[in-house]
Amino acid sequence: MSETTHDGTVAVTAAPPPAEGLAAAELAARHGLSVSGARPSLVEYIRQLWGRRHFILAFSQAKLTAQYSQAKLGQLWQVATPLLNAAVYYFIFGLILKASRGMSHDVYIPFLVTGVFVFTFTQSSIMSGVRAISGNLGLVRALHFPRASLPISFSLQQLQQLLFSMVVMFVVTIGFGSYPSLSWLLIVPVLTLQFLFNTGLALIVARMGAKTPDLAQLMPFILRTWMYTSGVMFSIHKMLEGRSEWVVRLLQANPAAIYMDLMRFALIDGYGAENLPPHVWAMALFWAVAVFAGGFVYFWKAEERYGRG
Structure with a gap:
């Protein structure tokens, strides 16, 4: 900008700079640009996830194949690991501690094997979920995709492993x-309800693990405590017989115990409805829907922060 002074000379002065932030925002809006990595709306996020469904399935299958690729027995370890765990628990709890508590030999062994396999499904989903973001930072930083694809694919991987088992x-x-x-x-x-429950937990711990990677070191201790209070090796109903009713009901409301007991009820002839808590199907549905929905929203709220810092 120029102006003439009183002595006839021309002075050039700079115009005041425009509000750069406002100008940039207006320019971006005019050309349809948006913030890189910004969190989409929840509905749009779900739509993006559905569009990546083939990637989620393929990624879970690739992870399942690669899991035991270095072992000589390969995929047989998918079955051998929980079976060996069941054998150890039977020796300690079935033979030494007599945790069968009134169950016949023909009922207790299927009871124990079912409990180990079903709880391992939840345990493995959580352990995979807690490292879903922190263990795949290269993928997260290199490609643009809904980050929930990772914990969901890991839960799907554990479901496929359980189906083999x-x-x-x-x-x-x-x-x-x-x-x-x-x-x-x-x-x-x-299995449908348990998969939803596991996926919700995987989403929750994935966000927590992305911020605090040390959570992966603490999680095995938490899961071991959960296992010992969930009735994997013993029947809560029989073990706490004669104790306060509210204590029994509280432990039976444990979601891990609910899904194990429903699976045992489905498979084992000698494991009747008297071993199940009241309204067991309503509780199973509640845990699945509440944890999945809550976990999904909790994970989505931090979408723009994954892989940064």
Whole structure:
């Protein structure tokens, strides 16, 4: 900008700078630009996830294949690991501590094997979820995709692993006298609800683990405590017989115990409805929906922060 002074000379002065932030925002809006990495709306986020469904499935299958690629027995470890755990627990709790508490040998062994396999499904989903972001920072920083794809794919990987392992569960159950019946159809809704519950937990710990990687070191101790209070090796109903009713109901409301007991009820002839808490299906549905929905929203709220800092 120029102006003439009183002595006839021309002075040039700079115009005041425009408000740069405002000008940049107006320019971006005019050309349809948006902030890089900004969190989309919840509905848009769900739409993006659905668009990545093939990636989620393929990623889970690749992880499952690679999990034991360095081991000589390969995929057999998917079945051997929980079976070996069940054998150890049977020796300690079944033979030494007599935790069967009134259950016959033909009921207790399928009871224990089912509990170990079903709890391992939840345990593995959480352990995979806690490292879903922190353990894949290269992928998170290199590509743009909804980050919830990672914990969901890890939960799907554990579901596929359980489906392979269920062949052994069926063999053990049949071997001890519980043959296929209509109650086995209950396996489908039980696994569906447990998968939703596990995925919700995986989303929660994935966000927590992204901020605090040390959580992965603490999680095994938390899960071990949870296992010992969930009735994996013993029946809560029988072990606490004669104790205060509210204590029994509180432990039976534990979601891990609920999904294990429903699976045992479906598979084992000698494990009747008297071992289940009241309104067990309502509680199973509540835990699945509440944890999945809450975990999904909790993870989505930090979407723009994953892989940064």
